[in-house]
Amino acid sequence: MIRRHFLSLAASILLALGLTGTAQAEDGFIVVQSTTSTQNSGLFDHILPIFTDKTGIEVRVVAVGTGQAIKNAANGDGDVLFVHAKPAEEKFVAQGHGLARSDVMYNDFVIVGPPADPAGVAGMSDVVAALGKIAEAEAPFASRGDDSGTNKAELRLWGAAGIDVRAASGDWYRETGSGMGATLNTGTAMGAYIMTDRATWIAFGNKGDYKVAVEGDAKMFNQYGIILVNPEMHKNVKAELGQTFIDWVLSDEGQSAIAGYKVDGQQLFFPNAG
């Protein structure tokens, strides 16, 4: 009697699981491999509903570091790549993983620092000189260290400053190996300088008493690009739906949706397609 009770309970649980498993059979979606900065800043929450309302296409965003996003897309696990590391994107296209690359928008990187400003860089706009002073003072600097777009840009700037940060890794140069938000959480807690994209910084909720220390250098320009994953190389790519999304992002409507996204009255991304 009790045994039957248990069996029928188990059977009904299984049935319920089986039924809920069929909820998502429709094919009207694409997967976009993108970066944490576009996700964490809230941009996608702002622009994607507009696109979905218009076309009925659902956009599923996987937000990881640019390095991982590119690798995932190169495995064919995504229809569209939307990241910010132009040299790596061009390599992705050259290797045949993607079709044409288009500029979408830009914002800029800033270096944020503690109010005590141990390296004396607050208010500087020459980023290379500022990095030089940070290294000279051996002031703590928290790096993403995760091969993301921001990390690549940061390493290019250290290179331009002629500083070998690898030698200082674990000392004043600290690689968190995690996303932008996690690095900001860690870096602000240890009193380190951090290079971040402005969008993530403005939308970040745990700033403490940190302020932007270095900004305004043309070298800190942060360009975002969009690429359709090559359907000839990866058969499962939904080329038509993916291209519809790319066309919309590059259209006047998509571009003004990007420009219209503001946090605390500040525009986070500046469209520059075409």
Place this chain on the structure above:
Amino acid sequence: MFSLTDILGEAFGLILTWDRNLSEIVMLSLRVTLSAVVISCLIGLPLGAVVGAFRFPGRGLVTVLLNTLMGLPPVVVGLVVYLMLSASGPLGVLQLLYTPGAMIIAQTILVTPIVAALTKQVVEDLHGEYAEQFASLGVGAFDRITALLWDARYSLLTVALAGFGRAVAEVGAVLIVGGNINHVTRVMTTTIALETSKGNLELALALGLLLLSIAVIVNAAVMALRASAVRAAYA
């Protein structure tokens, strides 16, 4: 820096303003976790019982293996499942990557060894008491396993709950194979990770409290079921 009242206030705020988005996340967490636990029990209970009740060559090795696999790092499981399910992987044609199905697979791999190893121990102890009786009555192998599992059912509920605890708290594997896609594969733990990375620490902690409350409810429900079953058995 943060006061407990702020966090509790945020948690109550979450519950008061309970919206569709939040219930979607909670329901998906439960669906993924409970599916993984049910499948793990279907595999792990018989497997553990066989290893616990019978002597065979290599039994020690299997035991060591099961005990070791209890400590599988979730991120490694996530990576392996990702490589299997990736469009370039051997199972890419199934198109399971970035779906709840992929998350259930990853969690099943994490939970099955726990269920099997703990079941093995429970059944082995019970078998010590039953072995002579089984022998004198000439009970066959299949009947032995079902009798042992049935008589150990209350202890095995705790085994299933241990598996549930592992699965519901897990973030590394489901993040990689699910992708934390809004409305599709976003569960409680990945939401907590996301809100932490956005710097919304109070909200992240409040979600953590909510997750804990849900685990309490599930545990209490199972214990109540167990108590009423015990009463019915002796009535």
